[in-house]
Amino acid sequence: MPGIDSELMSHRLAVYPGSRPVQERRRKLGPERAQVVEEQVQALLEAGFIREFKYPAWLVNVVLVKKQNGKWRMCVDYTNLNKACLKDPYPLPNIDVLVDSSSGCQFEWAPECEEAFQEFKKFLNQPPVLTRPKAGEELVLYLAIAKKAVASALIREDEVGQHPIYFTSKCLIDFIAEYAGDQEEASKAWEIYVDGSSNKVRSGAGIILVNQEGTQIEVSLKFEFPASNNQAEYEALIAGLKLAKEVGATKVIIFSNSQVVTSQINGEYQAKDPNMKRYLEKTLEHLRQFLQTEVRHITRELNNRVNALSKLASTKPGENNRSLIQETLQKPSVTKTDSKPDVLSVSGLDLRWITPLVEYLKFD
Missing domain, CATH: 3.10.10.10 (HIV Type 1 Reverse Transcriptase, subunit A, domain 1)
Known part of the structure; x- marks a missing residue:
């Protein structure tokens, strides 16, 4: 330094x-x-x-x-x-002494310091367990307010001592914003990580939803129909948006390692394939259900966990796995529409042998 x-x-x-x-x-x-x-x-x-x-x-x-x-x-x-x-x-107290001494601050680790430190370690090793209050029981509420923080604890008392029921600790700015009814803070924002996988055997997708509180939902989605890589990516995105709507999200930030899909949604690429056009329209329809949306492209290295979930769905049969949600998608989110060929009406000519074929095409 x-x-x-x-x-x-x-x-x-x-x-x-x-x-x-x-x-x-x-x-x-x-x-x-x-x-x-x-x-x-x-x-x-x-x-x-x-x-x-x-x-x-x-x-x-x-x-x-x-x-x-x-x-x-x-x-x-x-x-x-x-x-x-x-x-x-170095143990914690010793390293503090070395740092303080090097910076010119003299600090003496007295027996009282050692005793307080041991009591603090004992407290950390045996944290208080939250208890359930009894009906009709009187409770005690403790409040502590500093310049930049506020804390509260709900306590029940008996002949043994005090037992915590619930406690909170917040930064004062966040506390004021939360209880002032700030609509911007009240809205729920979720991050959605998606990845689709396709091979000759089967196709699937991986989806991870994460909110600001750290809640994480993982989904491994298996397809019962053949799908291209771009189609699998769109299916993962649509499924992720549906799930985000179910959990009450109002803002979503989508992360995908598909350059094609993210660029089509952001208007940077044009979807020329008719099937991809329908997937793009379906995705934009779901995006319009949220107050704020953002779609970002990330590298595959930063999308490893979702990639693993998509590989799980596309390479293995559906097995019970308690750590994630495994679902099966029976049919695509969009259906292909086969357009009939245009047939021109021809009259005044002797078509001979081809006439029955023209009549068949005209009235099919």
């Missing part, structure tokens, strides 16, 4: 002896993403947080994730490196 002498403090990775370095193959980035990476790396170089170094033993690609404000976040996956490193050998 700039401004700190390495002789005073330095951080070194405690790699397990004998760990084999992992070298990822280089992933090619598009022009826009390559420019973003170059700008962010240059900013880190100018700030002095990183420096150029030829170190071929450990190599990992950067991953760009687009934020809701349109800007890019550059991430680095340190999973392989973390697995090869020892855990921090």
